[in-house]
Amino acid sequence: MSTAKLSIDLSALCDNWRSLDAMTSCETAAVVKADGYGLGAARVSRALAQAGARRFFVAATEEGAALREALGPGPQILIFSGHMPGDTDMINDLDLIPMLNSVDQMLRHVEGLPGKPFGIQLDTGMNRLGFEPAEWAAVRDVALSQNPVLVMSHLACADDPDHPMNAHQLARFHEMTDGIDVPRSLSATGGILLGPDYHFDLTRPGVGLYGGLPFADALPVAQLTVPVIQTRLVEPGETVGYSNTWTADRPSRIATIAAGYADGIIRAMGPNAFVEAAGTRAKVVGRISMDMIAVDVTDISEDVTEVALLSASQTVDDLADAAGTIGYEILTSLGARYQRRYKG
Numbered sequence: 647m648s649t650a651k652l653s654i655d656l657s658a659l660c661d662n663w664r665s666l667d668a669m670t671s672c673e674t675a676a677v678v679k680a681d682g683y684g685l686g687a688a689r690v691s692r693a694l695a696q697a698g699a700r701r702f703f704v705a706a707t708e709e710g711a712a713l714r715e716a717l718g719p720g721p722q723i724l725i726f727s728g729h730m731p732g733d734t735d736m737i738n739d740l741d742l743i744p745m746l747n748s749v750d751q752m753l754r755h756v757e758g759l760p761g762k763p764f765g766i767q768l769d770t771g772m773n774r775l776g777f778e779p780a781e782w783a784a785v786r787d788v789a790l791s792q793n794p795v796l797v798m799s800h801l802a803c804a805d806d807p808d809h810p811m812n813a814h815q816l817a818r819f820h821e822m823t824d825g826i827d828v829p830r831s832l833s834a835t836g837g838i839l840l841g842p843d844y845h846f847d848l849t850r851p852g853v854g855l856y857g858g859l860p861f862a863d864a865l866p867v868a869q870l871t872v873p874v875i876q877t878r879l880v881e882p883g884e885t886v887g888y889s890n891t892w893t894a895d896r897p898s899r900i901a902t903i904a905a906g907y908a909d910g911i912i913r914a915m916g917p918n919a920f921v922e923a924a925g926t927r928a929k930v931v932g933r934i935s936m937d938m939i940a941v942d943v944t945d946i947s948e949d950v951t952e953v954a955l956l957s958a959s960q961t962v963d964d965l966a967d968a969a970g971t972i973g974y975e976i977l978t979s980l981g982a983r984y985q986r987r988y989k990g
């Protein structure tokens with residue numbers, strides 16, 4: 647067996663969904679864009695639907711179409727990017743709900759699919775997607791007369807509870823939506839943790855479901871174990887890997903493991919990353935190659951046949967720190983070459 651194994655704990659995933667749900671008194675959806683943050687949207691969504699999730703968000707209509715096949719009829723599937731040119735048939739045939747972001751999208755929807763459900767996305771300051779306040783004021787009455795299923799916006803700084811942007815966006819959202827008789831949603835994982843003022847009628851957690859910050863109490867969901875291909879002794883003064891960036895300063899035992907940057911192991915984390923081998927931390931040495939990584943197992947007396955990059959004690963956010971990125975990028979970079987195993 648020469649490829650790494652990605653184990654996905656569906657019962658931990660569902661526990662995370664229930665924990666986030668228990669923090670609010672409103673409905674909790676699930677965000678499964680980017681193939682369920684790299685963990686497999688079909689399996690993840692089926693497990694969450696069994697746990698009680700009734701609404702799923704994805705980024706693109708194509709993702710929604712694949713998800714409908716996995717989930718079957720029933721659960722709502724909502725599309726953040728809205729109704730794009732060319733999407734009309736897929737939205738109609740697969741019963742998807744676009745979150746409309748602009749007047750253009752609204753026209754495309756009401757002309758192409760009159761009477762078909764849609765939601766509205768508002769921009770409260772992030773300047774990424776959604777109607778701006780003036781645009782919304784102009785179309786609001788027409789839009790509301792068509793009975794949108796949801797009105798939502800997204801927080802730019804919710805992972806930082808002290809950031810003044812949170813209160814600023816909350817106030818904008820109130821100004822744009824108070825008094826309308828449509829369910830409202832403002833919060834993803836970070837917003838749930840900001841407290842009840844931010845919850846409205848529906849929350850949209852993503853990363854917290856998959857074990858990532860800012861949900862510090864999340865259970866780890868992904869475990870990544872990588873087989874050792876070969877182990878060698880290296881004398882002091884010898885180097886390991888491309889460009890000779892690491893030199894042994896003692897007699898060393900170096901294990902070469904079967905994963906690299908082509909598997910989403912971010913090359914930049916090389917000098918800072920560790921793996922777990924036989925319950926001990928072992929340092930990554932030298933450059934991360936496309937398909938292989940060298941690990942210093944000198945201090946481990948046992949024969950090391952596999953190591954863990956993600957485990958209960960090394961989280962996606964630990965790896966993210968080593969790479970100078972965020973847990974979201976670690977998860978969504980996870981490679982296609984892994985054998986995926988689901989449990990729970």
Ligand SMILES: *Cc1c(COP(=O)(O)O)cnc(C)c1O
Nearest residue numbers: 677800834835850851852853854
């Ligand atoms: C990705 C996304 C979410 C989920 O965010 P997390 O931080 O992963 O919980 C929710 N809403 C929108 C609009 C998003 O783009």
